[in-house]
Every structure is written in C-alpha cells, then in structure tokens.
Amino acid sequence: MINTRILPLIRKEFIHIRRDPRSLVILLLMPLIMMFIFGYAINMDLKHIRIGICDLNRTPSSRELIETIRMSPYFEIVTYYNNPNRTEALFTKRLVRAVIIIPADFGKSHARSRFANIGVITDGTDANSATLVQNYLDGLFMGKSISSATNGSGPLVSVKSRMLYNPDMTSSHFVVPGIVAILLIMIGALLTSVTIAREKETGTMEQILVSPIRPYEVVLGKAIPYLVLSFTIAVFILVFGHLWFKVPMLGKWGFLLLFCVFYVFTALAIGLLISTVVATQQVAMMLSLVITMLPSVMLSGFVFPVASMPRPLQVVSQIIPATHFLKIIRGVMLKGNGPLELWPSVAAMSAVGLFFILLAVRRFKLKLK
C-alpha cells in the first residue's frame, strides 16, 4: 500500500505540520479549553443553592424540618421571612432560586396524620436547575419521612436508590468521554478538509493531479499524517481526562485506542467528503464545524438521551458516528465493557464509518476525473 509515491506526500504533510507550530498549539489547546469549559460548566450537580424559608408554623416540627435543610450541603438558607407576599420580591431581586413555605398548620397535620404539605416555589427561568432543586428537595424530605418513620409507624415501603458505574453522579465522568467523541470527529474533519482546500486554493492540488499519482494514493498521503496527528490528540485528551478529571478507566486501553483509530479515520473521511464540495479554506472550516459539531453535541446522546428524542431524530442519530462511539467510550471507561458487550455499537460504528470512507473515496475519485 505504501509505495514510493505516497512517501513524499506523507513527508511533505509532516513538514507542513512542523512548520506551523501555531496551529499545532491551537490543536492541543482547543481540546483542553473545551474540556475545562464542558467538564466544569456542564455540571449537573448543584451545590449551595440559595433558598429562602418562610416559616408560618413556628413549632418544633417546623424547626426540625428547617434544621434538616440547613444541614444539607445542597442548600444554603439565605433568608428567613414571615410574610409570604415577599416571596416574589426575593425572586425578582435574584436573592434566591427557591423558597420553602411551611404552612401554619404544618405541625398539627404532621402530628395528626404523618402527612403534611409544604410549599416549594422554584425559579422557572432556569428550568433545568429548577427541576434539579425540586428533585433534591424531594430526596431530602423522603429522607426526612424515613427518619421520622423510625420513631413511629411510618411508610412501610421506602425507596433506596443506588447509582451504578458513577455512584457520585460526577458529571465529568459522563461529560469527558463525550468531549473526546466530539473533539475527535471535529478535529479530524477540520484538519483534512482545510488541508485539501488549501491545496485547491494555491493550485498545488492541480499540480499533484497532473502527475501519475492515483487518487487512492493522494487520499492515503493525506490521511496517514492526519490520522497520526488526530490520534496523538486523542491519546492526549484521554490521558488528560483520566488524570485531571479522574475519569475512571475500567476497560482496556488497547480496545479503546483501536476504536479511536477507526473513529478518527471516519472523521478524516468526513473531512475528505467536505473537501470535495468546497473551494476555500474558510468555507471548509465553517462547514466542518457545523457538520460535525452540531449533530455530535445535540443528537449523539452527549447531552440529551437518544431514547427521549422524537422518532425521526433517533433515526438521524444512528448515522452520526459520535452516537456509537459515545456508547463504546462510555462503556469501556465507566463500565469496563469489552467487545463482547459492545459489539452492537462496534458493528454500527464500523458500518457508519465504512459508509463515510467509501463515499469519500468515491466522490474524491469522481471529482478528480
């Protein structure tokens, strides 16, 4: 496969990479920045949520309840007040994200029936956080009822849930593998499409095409250097995520890296495909970012679960390489899965990858002739 005509192409491509240290630095910094932004910002666990408490009951029962909330690391009580009419003012002045209103009959009904209502009002302008606050409070009061059940005849069934594979619900464990999936497809496509567009812009592509070199040799001569480069970046991101964000690696590095190579190859094919429709580097760059980034973030299951998407989008998500790679990388890193458990995703990703590679080579060939 590697013959004497491909070697000069590969050598030349590495000279380009070496002579352009700025791009190289950007290529290594971009993943780091993205990892920090996503790793810390997409933080699904909230802590120190500012809440206000309006205790209209003022009994030992209500004080016990407030104490429970105060002890929780998730909440920070910033104000106590007595007039429920002040509630809205607290929200508009952005002092709190939620308030808890303990009604005047709380103590009485609690003592009588063990069922008592309290009011929880959350700020719906940030719907995600509001939902989380409600979930936390639900959890908190469930604990509360359990604790009071021990000294009385409480509910007979209590739910004790345990989160497997990510027991602390650490977001970064979930997010970092996703970033690897998105960055690799983005960088791979970007590098390939831009380098080919550059050769088109400067006319050197034409100069290559009048030589006896074959289309597949041109493709390989471009693919091999950028495969090496993208793979290096992949290893860099993975190791960084493992060491800095402490993302566990329960499976085999070898299996994961092997799939990284194939995934990167798919990314290069997408870049090659893009290069057949664009004429300038700028357009190549924009198109690569839009085509790879948007679907990989929105539709791959990185943020929103595929299962909760409308049917047509679920179908679309299946042809996005990141969808399958995400399952593989999360499976390997967090669950210690191997090929045995992951074969459906492996097969699906191979199919999607081969589809893009064949399409790219075919289109590239057509374009040349």
Added chain:
Amino acid sequence: MTRPSPPDPSVDLTKNGLAVTVRNLSRRFGEFVAVDDISFDVKKGEIFGFLGANGAGKTTTIRMLTGLLEPSSGEGQVGGFDIHKDYEKIKTRIGYMSQKFSLYDDLKVVENLYFFGGIYGLSREHIRMRVAELDQSLNLLAVADRKTMSLPLGFKQRLALACAILHKPPILFLDEPTGGVDPIARRYFWDLISTLAGDGTTVFVTTHYMDEAEYCHRLSIMYKGKIIEMDSPSAIKKKYNSVSIEDIFIKLVDR
C-alpha cells in the same frame, strides 16, 4: 530578438511525428462555450504558442490536454495516447506548469523539488542528480534552503519549471508561465524554453504577452473559444502585412 530555429525534422520522429493532435475539441460550462470546436497538431520538438486574451479558452484547452478536465466533445491525443481513455499514461509523459506557479510556500526550495520529483516516482538520489544537472541553467541550488515564500517571483517561476521537468517529460505544458515576472526574467525564461525545445521537448505554451509570441515556432490565436489564426509568426505577419503580432491580434479581435 533572436528566434530559435525550427525543430530539426530528423530528431526523434516516431509515429507521425506529432506530439499533440486535437480534432473538434469543445468544452462547455452550462451555456457558456469555453472552447469551441478547435483542431490543431503540434509537432515534436515544436514550441507551439496559444495566444489570446483572458477567457479566450487557452487554459481550458490545456486542462483538457493534461487530463484535469473532461472535454465535452471532440478527440485528442497527447504523446500518442487518447485523452479520453489513456490519461493515466499521458500523465507520465507530460510536465505541467500552471499560471500560479503552484508551489508549497512553506517548504524549502529543495523540499519542493523532492516532493514533485517524488510524486513522479523518482528516487531521492535520482532527484538529487537531476537537480544538479538542471542547476547549470536554473541556478536554484544557491537558494536551496530558503523557504519558497521568500523567493522573488523570477526564482519561483524557475523553481516551478524545474519541478515540472524533473521527470524529463517529452511534452511540456506551460500555462502563462511568465505572468507578473519582470522583463529580464522573462527573457531568461524563454531562453530556457528554447533550449528545452532544442533538446527535443515539445512545448505547448499559452500567453497573452504579444512579444512572447515571437519565440514560438508556430502560433495559434484564440478568440472566444475558437482558433482564428494559426501559422508561424513570420507567415502570419506576412499574411497581414504587418511587423507586429500585437497589431495583427488587435486587428483580428476587432473585426
């Protein structure tokens, strides 16, 4: 201005002695007819000039003959091979220099030479010897380790020529090879072309500089995709009773 002598007919005349034959060649881009039913022959060792304004169809013709563009209709042979079927064989026998001197700016002069020699399958040793040989006339080794982007245009032009002839192609296509280059460098460049042709290389060259037409053995004047005149510069001048190709060109285009 000295003009090189016409090729010696006894030199290397295989087959019919024609390096390029074109019959009724056309290329359309949608409604626009870039090249309109042209026919011509180029003899071996000849400097054959395509003269015409921008957009006359010169580059489109070259691109069809070098396998970069599929003709819409018509036949053609380059080095005895069919341009429709045997373009892979044609590629090993031609050199091509595009109007932009397509080189890698971030590569050194030698790196460009090794790259372009390499994609023609030449070994590094072979390229090194060939570069040393070409250096006698091209003077490139003096700037061998400089990045191409730092070179004056005249050097880039000679480097582009060197890259195009490393593999000793019998037929050389030059698409406006002197664009933007100063008169002295242009003169020097044409001397090189004449030497190459004297050694038996067929040179197919396009230009819109009228004075350069004088260097060609035979000239075809293109206008709006058609060849409107074709003969040796002296015969053309005689026919139109004029001393300047430029005057004739303007007369032809204006009528």
